[in-house]
Every structure is written in structure tokens, then in C-alpha cells.
Amino acid sequence: xxxxxxxxxxxxxxxxxxxxxxxxxxxxxxxxxxxxxxxxxxxxxxxxxxxxxxxxxxxxxxxxxxxxxxxxxxxxxxxxxxxxxxxxxxxxxxxxxxxxxxxxxxxxxxxxxxxxxxxxxxxxxxxxxxxxxxxxxxxxxxxxxxxxxxxxxxxxxxxxxxxxxxxxxxxxxxxxxxxxxxxxxxxxxxxxxxxxxxxxxxxxxxxxxxxxxxxxxxxxxxxxxxxxxxxxxxxxxxxxxxxxxxxxxxxxxxxxxxxxxxxxxxxxxxxxxxxxxxxxxxxxxxxxxxxx
Amino acid sequence: xxxxxxxxxxxxxxxxxxxxxxxxxxxxxxxxxxxxxxxxxxxxxxxxxxxxxxxxxxxxxxxxxxxxxxxxxxxxxxxxxxxxxxxxxxxxxxxxxxxxxxxxxxxxxxxxxxxxxxxxxxxxxxxxxxxxxxxxxxxxxxxxxxxxxxxxxxxxxxxxxxxxxxxxxxxxxxxxxxxxxxxxxxxxxxxxxxxxxxxxxxxxxxxxxxxxxxxxxxxxxxxxxxxxxxxxxxxxxxxxxxxxxxxxxxxxxxxxx
Amino acid sequence: xxxxxxxxxxxxxxxxxxxxxxxxxxxxxxxxxxxxxxxxxxxxxxxxxxxxxxxxxxxxxxxxxxxxxxxxxxxxxxxxxxxxxxxxxxxxxxxxxxxxxxxxxxxxxxxxxxxxxxxxxxxxxxxxxxxxxxxxxxxxxxxxxxxxxxxxxxxxxxxxxxxxxxxxxxxxxxxxxxxxxxxxxxxxxxxxxxxxxxxxxxxxxxxxxxxxxxxxxxxxxxxxxxxxxxxxxxxxxxxxxxxxxxxxxxxxxxxxxxxxxxxxxxxxxxxxxxxxxxxxxxxxxxxxxxxxxxxxxxxxxxxxxxxxxxxxxxxxxxxxxxxxxxxxxxxxxxxxxxxxxxxxxxxxxxxxxxx
Numbered sequence: 002x003x004x005x006x007x008x009x010x011x012x013x014x015x016x017x018x019x020x021x022x023x024x025x026x027x028x029x030x031x032x033x034x035x036x037x038x039x040x041x042x043x044x045x046x047x048x049x050x051x052x053x054x055x056x057x058x059x060x061x062x063x064x065x066x067x068x069x070x071x072x073x074x075x076x077x078x079x080x081x082x083x084x085x086x087x088x089x090x091x092x093x094x095x096x097x098x099x100x101x102x103x104x105x106x107x108x109x110x111x112x113x114x115x116x117x118x119x120x121x122x123x124x125x126x127x128x129x130x131x132x133x134x135x136x137x138x139x140x141x142x143x144x145x146x147x148x149x150x151x152x153x154x155x156x157x158x159x160x161x162x163x164x165x166x167x168x169x170x171x172x173x174x175x176x177x178x179x180x181x182x183x184x185x186x187x188x189x190x191x192x193x194x195x196x197x198x199x200x201x202x203x204x205x206x207x208x209x210x211x212x213x214x215x216x217x218x219x220x221x222x223x224x225x226x227x228x229x230x231x232x233x234x235x236x237x238x239x240x241x242x243x244x245x246x247x248x249x250x251x252x253x254x255x256x257x258x259x260x261x262x263x264x265x266x267x268x269x270x271x272x273x274x275x276x277x278x279x280x281x282x283x284x285x286x287x288x289x290x291x292x293x
Numbered sequence: 294x295x296x297x298x299x300x301x302x303x304x305x306x307x308x309x310x311x312x313x314x315x316x317x318x319x320x321x322x323x324x325x326x327x328x329x330x331x332x333x334x335x336x337x338x339x340x341x342x343x344x345x346x347x348x349x350x351x352x353x354x355x356x357x358x359x360x361x362x363x364x365x366x367x368x369x370x371x372x373x374x375x376x377x378x379x380x381x382x383x384x385x386x387x388x389x390x391x392x393x394x395x396x397x398x399x400x401x402x403x404x405x406x407x408x409x410x411x412x413x414x415x416x417x418x419x420x421x422x423x424x425x426x427x428x429x430x431x432x433x434x435x436x437x438x439x440x441x442x443x444x445x446x447x448x449x450x451x452x453x454x455x456x457x458x459x460x461x462x463x464x465x466x467x468x469x470x471x472x473x474x475x476x477x478x479x480x481x482x483x484x485x486x487x488x489x490x491x492x493x494x495x496x497x498x499x500x501x502x503x504x505x506x507x508x509x510x511x512x513x514x515x516x517x518x519x520x521x522x523x524x525x526x527x528x529x530x531x532x533x534x535x536x537x538x539x540x541x542x543x544x545x546x547x548x549x550x
Numbered sequence: 551x552x553x554x555x556x557x558x559x560x561x562x563x564x565x566x567x568x569x570x571x572x573x574x575x576x577x578x579x580x581x582x583x584x585x586x587x588x589x590x591x592x593x594x595x596x597x598x599x600x601x602x603x604x605x606x607x608x609x610x611x612x613x614x615x616x617x618x619x620x621x622x623x624x625x626x627x628x629x630x631x632x633x634x635x636x637x638x639x640x641x642x643x644x645x646x647x648x649x650x651x652x653x654x655x656x657x658x659x660x661x662x663x664x665x666x667x668x669x670x671x672x673x674x675x676x677x678x679x680x681x682x683x684x685x686x687x688x689x690x691x692x693x694x695x696x697x698x699x700x701x702x703x704x705x706x707x708x709x710x711x712x713x714x715x716x717x718x719x720x721x722x723x724x725x726x727x728x729x730x731x732x733x734x735x736x737x738x739x740x741x742x743x744x745x746x747x748x749x750x751x752x753x754x755x756x757x758x759x760x761x762x763x764x765x766x767x768x769x770x771x772x773x774x775x776x777x778x779x780x781x782x783x784x785x786x787x788x789x790x791x792x793x794x795x796x797x798x799x800x801x802x803x804x805x806x807x808x809x810x811x812x813x814x815x816x817x818x819x820x821x822x823x824x825x826x827x828x829x830x831x832x833x834x835x836x837x838x839x840x841x842x843x844x845x846x847x848x849x850x851x852x853x854x855x856x857x858x859x860x861x862x863x864x865x866x867x868x869x870x871x872x873x874x875x876x877x878x879x880x881x882x883x884x885x886x887x888x889x890x891x892x893x894x895x896x897x898x899x900x901x902x903x904x905x
Contacts, residue, residue, distance in 0.1 A: 038686050089873055095685045096613055100815060101872050103615075107808060108865040114858035235690075272701035275694035282687050283679055343763060369765040377763075383756035385820075385882060386749070394753045397746050398765030404774065407745040408738060418746065461765050 018253025019152035024230035027200030033176035043227020049205035079201025113220035238288030302351035326512030374463035384443030395460025594728030602782035608819035611755025619696030622802035624784025628665035669784025677776030715798025824880030
């Protein structure tokens with residue numbers, strides 16, 4: 002492995018890592034406020050990609066507008082999922098919520114198959130993203146520049162919201178103590194909806210960035226990144242936003258590096274992620290940053 | 294004969310010392326009261342004795358056997374049973390089933406034996422059923438044996454919990470606020486009930502209670518905890534006049550009242 | 551009111567019922583349409599899967615999402631044991647199968663049992679470390695194991711033939727096997743649930759802390775439910791393999807586990823009868839709804855087939871059940887021989903006596 006290949010892989014790893022961080026945040030925030038693993042998150046990611054696609058095809062929107070529209074639609078979808086599938090079960094036993102999350106995930110996937118069809122569709126990539134930039138001997142695709150920048154910008158915005166605004170304070174209060182937060186007059190429903198909105202929005206952005214890397218979209222496209230991002234959230238410590246960012250980054254790097262350094266084991270890379278996930282859950286369930 | 298010896302038990306949770314230097318040498322047949330203001334660490338002591346928590350320092354001897362680090366179910370098998378401050382019944386199981394679960398640890402038949410309902414198992418099952426029914430008779434619940442435990446009124450739930458604990462054939466029984474939520478009439482019943490089962494089943498009992506009538510009424514020895522520290526020990530009369538105890542419960546001014 | 555000796559009365563009733571089932575299977579296997587037989591076989595297999603998952607999830611309260619993994623083990627182990635060496639050679643044309651698998655061939659019945667035991671063994675390996683975990687985490691870890699098994703089977707070409715799978719498997723599965731195995735599963739699990747061990751399992755579901763305090767060894771009993779559940783899942787996997795005559799790692803995906811979860815929830819987490827009923831309905835509906843996916847004429851209109859509609863309908867049904875009827879069909883209630891007897895026989899007697 003020479004330096005150039007290493008740098009290429011590094012850049013891919015960083016880019017992918019930022020992507021996973023964006024998606025992981027959605028999982029971690031929802032877990033923080035509801036103690037629920039939103040299995041449907043990866044599918045909202047998937048739907049966002051399709052929203053972009055169909056906005057362009059059916060309504061002839063330019064790519065940029067389509068992305069914005071998709072983000073908004075994803076936010077609405079996220080809030081709706083919460084209202085329909087999770088809110089009614091807030092007081093039911095945990096198993097019901099778990100089943101509901103899985104059920105919702107399946108519903109979205111099957112809905113997508115019926116409405117969008119099971120065959121992969123080609124995602125439109127603006128010219129910049131078709132290019133590969135050559136620095137010296139290193140080849141770096143355009144998306145590897147944009148992804149980290151976009152991710153960092155949104156992560157900074159998110160950090161600001163969570164730590165410097167009243168809404169963010171409300172979110173943190175709920176994740177610390179649900180019942181007391183209610184008693185303190187925090188509008189639970191609104192804050193939870195907002196949490197889902199933010200998480201879904203970030204997932205949508207992640208979807209766009211993902212589709213720019215891998216421009217084939219199909220109804221099950223959310224499963225792989227979903228589980229990776231979820232693992233990232235767990236490794237970082239579910240409930241911790243900082244953890245999700247660091248975890249996402251690590252998982253992205255690992256994904257690329259394992260294949261780069263051990264190509265014989267490439268077929269096992271899916272298994273690796275789950276092995277890591279299982280190890281973390283068994284031995285250090287709090288992850289890196291514990292419960293925030 | 295010393296049935297339980299807690300030798301200078303301390304437990305820390307992070308920075309908080311919940312129980313500090315707890316010492317108890319309990320003789321067989323005693324009825325010990327464990328009292329103290331809320332948050333004093335009484336239930337924590339129970340959790341340490343039964344194996345739910347491992348003490349940070351100190352050793353526990355039950356029947357002269359060191360039990361530090363043993364699992365909860367192992368300690369129950371050795372003869373220590375408990376009830377819970379917030380009743381923990383098996384709500385969706387029947388009253389009879391609740392008690393029969395307590396007998397499970399004595400089962401000798403293997404799983405396959407039981408699945409095929411072989412004679413050895415059938416015999417054990419019948420014995421267990423009989424015993425459970427007898428225990429329900431002790432607490433006057435035998436007519437409700439097929440009712441769901443969750444549907445019982447509060448007072449009967451408490452009694453069921455005690456019957457369930459008795460099913461494990463304990464030598465030492467830890468009762469955590471059994472009189473909580475009871476009216477004076479029920480409380481009197483409970484007091485005589487505890488004394489009755491102590492005699493009938495030859496039990497040693499440690500009782501956590503806030504109701505002073507109960508504690509002073511039936512306990513011969515009382516231990517007082519406050520902020521995890523044992524502040525007093527003695528018979529009811531001594532405890533009632535102990536200035537430290539009064540201070541802990543009622544504040545400094547009451548001392549001079 | 552006649553007080554009849556409980557055991558003997560129900561015993562004769564039970565014997566009649568069993569003879570009825572045997573006769574039914576005999577007739578069905580001979581004369582029913584192959585399509586119907588296939589559905590009946592699937593009913594049996596889904597019953598086994600549902601009841602075994604219900605033991606873990608419903609009765610012991612451990613939320614396991616790894617059932618497909620156990621099925622995969624059962625399917626592959628049995629296939630590798632009953633396939634003839636020639637068939638193996640044909641299948642493993644890219645990477646030859648390793649010795650001694652290349653030469654082993656044993657009768658179907660033994661391969662079934664070994665498959666079940668292999669799954670049970672894996673159930674132990676999976677269950678043992680994981681049972682400290684609660685709720686969501688256990689679900690994720692068991693799902694993870696199931697995926698790891700799937701990925702392993704996809705990659706260990708010299709053992710499993712990788713993503714190509716195994717094709718042309720001999721069709722050993724018939725109604726005797728599936729219904730027989732289903733009856734055995736239901737009987738075994740029902741007996742387990744109603745004996746002292748079953749009470750211990752249920753107590754763990756109700757309140758683990760209290761169960762432990764009453765002397766129930768949590769680890770032993772949780773592992774017990776996993777091992778028994780995995781055993782029957784392995785057998786079901788093996789039967790499924792020989793029914794559809796091909797296996798590949800992707801058959802045993804989360805999708806498969808999810809279908810069994812649907813069955814268990816709709817039937818009622820904690821009711822064997824409910825699971826049996828919902829498994830049967832599910833198997834029938836799955837096949838019947840295939841027609842929704844192919845073009846059909848309805849009221850003189852040509853409605854084009856919509857692929858994937860079947861699963862969408864099931865997903866919607868599942869959400870409705872989860873949101874509004876989370877007790878499922880039967881909740882925790884069971885049909886008993888007593889109830890059946892009274893319904894069928896005593897009523898008729900009353901009519902005869904003119905009451």
C-alpha cells in the first residue's frame with residue numbers, strides 16, 4: 002500500500018465518516034429523548050433520496066431545489082412517523098415501541114417497493130460531482146471535498162442549537178429525565194417533534210451526499226448506511242451527540258480501511274460491523290462518551 | 294447461633310457512599326427492626342445482603358458461609374428471602390403460580406423430565422402445588438388462587454409477596470416496608486401475622502418499617518440508619534429515647550423539645 | 551352434573567382428534583392439489599417457527615431478532631448432511647466442498663435432528679453472552695448474530711457454496727414431516743410452558759429482579775428458552791430447505807425473522823394457540839395474496855399486478871395490530887382441550903337432552 006492509495010482511502014474514509022456522523026445523530030437524538038431506537042431512520046434516509054429523484058423527474062426542479070424540497074419533505078415524514086407510530090405507544094411496554102419501529106421501517110421499505118419499484122434508479126449528479134480531482138498522484142472525487150464541509154457546517158449548527166438554544170435545552174432536559182421535564186412545563190410533543198425533524202433533516206442531507214457517492218438509489222438503500230450509522234451511535238455512546246459524531250467518523254474510516262488493508266476480508270465487512278457492535282454492547286454498552 | 298454477620302459493609306456508588314461501615318451480628322430467631330429516615334440506605338442494605346449489589350468493602354456471612362459475590366438466586370437458595378418496597382409480583386401470573394415460582398429452586402427433575410411429565414416430576418409438581426396452597430391458606434388467599442396477581446387489592450398483594458417469599462423455604466426473611474399503605478386495622482393484623490410466621494416457620498426476620506407502632510411493637514432489637522451510618526442500636530425503649538435518633542428523624546430542635 | 555374423571559375423558563377426545571389429524575394428512579398427502587399441499591406444508595413450518603419464537607419473545611420476554619440465523623443453520627446443516635456426494639459436486643462447481651462434507655450422506659430424519667441440535671448449540675453460544683442485555687440491546691445483538699451468520703454463509707464458499715446456494719435439493723418434506731413436527735413443537739412447548747420451568751420463564755418475563763430474588767437462575771432459564779427455541783427453528787429451517795428445494799444465505803434475512811415476528815405479535819405474545827392460528831392464516835394469506843401481485847380482472851377492469859403489494863399489506867396490517875391490538879388475537883389466553891371438548895361435545899349433548 003503506497004502513500005497515494007492510502008491518502009485516497011483516507012479521504013474516502015473521512016468523507017464516509019462525516020456521512021455516517023450525520024445519520025448517526027438522528028439515531029442518537031431520538032434515543033436520547035425517547036429511549037427508542039428509531040429503526041425507520043435509515044428508511045427516511047432512503048425516502049429523502051427518492052424525494053430528490055422524483056422532484057426532479059416529476060416537477061422538473063433543478064437539483065439544488067430538489068434537495069431542499071427533499072430535506073423539508075423528510076422532516077415532515079419524520080414528524081409524521083413519530084406521531085403515527087411512536088407517540089401512541091409512549092406509555093406502552095418497550096417491546097411494543099420496538100416492534101412499532103421495526104414495523105414502520107418495513108412499511109416504508111415495502112411502500113417504496115410498491116410505489117417506486119424495486120429496481121435501482123440513477124441519481125442525478127451535478128457536474129462537479131462527476132469529476133475526480135487529481136492532486137499529485139492522488140485521485141479524490143469531488144464529493145470527498147463537499148461532504149466533510151457540508152457535514153461540519155451542519156454539525157456546528159446542530160451543536161449550537163442543542164447547547165445554546167432553549168429548544169436544545171429542552172431536548173437535553175427530556176433526555177436526562179423525561180417525567181421531570183414534563184413537570185417543568187416543557188412542551189414534550191413539540192420538542193420531540195423537533196428532535197425528529199432535525200434528525201430527519203440531517204438524514205436527508207446525508208442521503209443526498211450518499212447518493213452523490215453511490216448514485217444508485219433503491220428501496221433497501223437505507224439498510225446498510227442505517228446499521229453502520231447506528232453502530233456508530235452505539236460506539237460513540239447512544240444518547241450522546243458528540244459520541245455520534247466521533248463514532249460516525251470512526252465507523253466510516255474503519256469501513257474503508259478494512260477493505261483497503263485486508264481486501265481478502267472484503268466480503269466479511271458487513272459482519273465486522275456487527276461484530277464490533279456486539280462487542281461494544283457486551284463490554285462497553287455506554288460506548289465512548291456514555292450517556293450525555 | 295449467628296445466622297447472619299455483616300462485617301463492616303461499605304458501598305459507594307460513584308462518589309456517593311450509600312452505606313458506611315455497616316455492622317450486624319444477627320442471632321437465629323431474632324426479629325430485628327431496621328429504621329431510619331428516607332434515603333438512609335435501608336433498602337440498600339437489603340440489596341447488599343441479598344446479593345443485588347456487591348459491597349465495596351466488607352464481608353457478609355450467612356450461616357457462617359461467606360456470600361460476597363454470590364448471585365442473588367444462589368443466596369436465596371441458601372435460605373435468604375425478601376420482599377420489596379414497591380411490590381414486585383408477577384402480575385400476569387395467577388396467585389397460585391406466583392407462590393409456586395418460589396418453590397422452583399427446589400425442583401430436582403430435569404427439563405426433559407418435566408416436559409414429558411414423568412412420574413418423578415408429577416410427584417414433585419403435586420407436592421409443590423399442595424405446599425403453595427397451604428401457604429396461601431396462611432395468608433387467607435386460598436380462595437383467590439386462580440386470580441391474576443395484578444388484580445388483587447394492595448393489602449392482599451403484600452401478603453401474597455410474603456407467601457411467595459416463604460415458598461423458598463427461607464431461614465432469614467427480609468421484609469421491606471410490609472405495612473406501607475395499610476390502615477391501622479390491617480397493620481395490627483400484619484403484626485400478629487409476622488409473629489405467627491416467625492414462630493411457625495422458625496424464621497429470623499429483619500424488618501424495614503416506617504410505622505413505629507409496628508417496629509416498637511414486635512421488634513426486640515432495632516438498628517437505626519441515617520445517611521448510611523448506623524447511629525443507634527438497642528431495644529425499643531432505648532431507641533425511642535436516643536437523642537441521635539430523635540435528631541435524625543425530627544431535626545435538631547426536636548431534641549430539646 | 552356428571553363429575554367425570556378428567557384425564558380419561560379428555561384422553562379419548564384427544565385420541566380421536568389425533569386420529570382425525572392422521573387421517574386428514576393421509577388423505578391430503580395423496581389426493582390434494584400440489585398447491586394446497588404446499589400451503590399446508592408452509593402452515594406447518596410457520597407454526598413451528600412462530601411457536602419457537604414465541605417461547606423466547608413471548609413467554610420469556612427476551613426480545614430476540616435472530617431467528618432467521620437459527621433457521622439458516624438448521625437448513626444448511628441438514629442439507630449438507632442429506633445431499634448426496636454427486637449432488638454436492640454439481641452444486642459446488644466453483645469452489646469444491648471440503649472433506650468430510652463431500653462424502654457424508656445420512657438419512658433425512660437424522661439430518662433433521664442433527665440440524666436441530668446444531669441450531670440449539672448456536673442458540674446457546676448466542677444466548678449465553680447476550681442475556682445480560684435488556685430490551686433493545688438484546689434485539690440488536692441477536693439481529694447482529696443473525697446477520698453475521700448470513701454473511702459467513704455467503705463467504706465460506708467451500709462449506710456453503712456462498713451466494714450461489716444449494717440447488718436441486720431432494721424433496722423430503724411432506725405433510726407428515728411438517729405437521730408432525732408442528733404437533734411435536736406445540737406439544738413440547740406447551741408442556742414446557744405449563745410446568746415449573748415454564749413458570750420460571752414466565753416469571754422472568756414478568757419481573758426479572760423478583761424472579762431472581764425468588765431463586766430463579768436467570769442465566770440458565772434464559773439460555774434454556776433460547777436453546778429450545780433455536781432447536782425448533784433449526785428443524786423448521788431444514789424442513790423449509792427441502793420443501794423449496796433450494797437454499798441460499800439471503801433467504802434467511804431479517805425479512806424472514808420479521809415475518810415470524812408478525813405471526814407472533816398478531817397471534818398474541820404469550821399464547822401458543824394464537825400463534826398457531828396466526829401462523830396458519832399467515833401462510834395461507836401469503837400465498838393467496840400472491841394474486842395481488844399479478845394482473846387480475848376485477849369487475850371487468852384489468853388491474854395490473856403490483857409487485858411488493860403483498861408485503862405492503864402485511865406491513866400495514868402489522869402496524870394496525872401493533873398500534874391498536876397489541877395484545878394480538880389471543881393475548882395470553884389459550885384454547886384448551888377442555889374448552890374444545892365442551893364446545894364440540896357437551897353442546898351437542900345438551901341439545902339432545904332438549905335443554
